[in-house]
Amino acid sequence: MSKKNDKMLMIPKIKLGIVIDHIPAGDGVKILEIISRYEEMKDVPITLGINYESKKMGRKDLIKLQIEFLAPEIIQHISIVVPGVTIKAIKNYEVYSKVKVQAPKVIKNLLLCKNPNCITNLEKESDTLFEAVDSASKQVKCAYCERIFDLSELEPIIR
Template sequence: MKNEKMLLIPKIDLGIVVDHIPAGMGIKILEIISQYEEIKEVPVSLGLNYESRRLGKKDLIKLQMEFLSPEIIQHISIVAPGVTVKAIKDYKVHSKVVVKAPQEIRNLLECKNPNCITNVEKHVETHFVSLGKDCKQVRCEYCERVFDLNELHTLVD
């Protein structure tokens, strides 16, 4: 009964649901997901402004694929910590994970310090460590500079 609202967009027998996205963030998350090659051919449904007891309004995304890679989940976690990633099998929720703000972000963000080794030596993977629980500020593990998370570009862009 509590899942009736989920029927508003098609039920899937196998797939991934990114749920509890704060309303207004669904399109942003979809943009992020769409950058990844593995998503290019996947059927996707986007639901906007669904009622949610927890959030008031929420967005959700359904992907007809079996598995969402850790890289994509990490990328989502930076933009919208607290979303739920559910794996659906035989129309039922098979597993679900609440995505937390990451404590460490590897090989996803570009360091803004032009002299940083990660910019000079392109094969060196970037590595940032979150300075607070909410992941608003991060420190580059190589040059030790501190940045606001939203000022850093992702390497996928």
């Protein structure tokens, strides 16, 4: 005798925090790697759910962070590595803010250029700047050396 609302809650609700939802199955670990590189996230309790059923996606991952605020540079890094995820702010167990993140058209000082001869690698104080080749391809072009890279092959800059 199971009712629709009687499903067991696999990951407990949080009273105050951030939920990163609609992560393609298997990509939760990528986001966790980004989050763990930031010093301010070292002591934050994190719950990672992998390969959950989803009506929209078939399977998905989910991350819950017990922190009130997620820094904009962390959100930008997430949007670059796994665009399309939903970031929800939770207060008193309820969603009070929700945004679906997309990869930005211009990425400044968030990624390292892989070209060893690029000016950004030769002059350490240089800013990096990449521009999206197009919105669908997940490729970016370095504004300095003009090489094109897949987003997945570039290392994030963590300051």
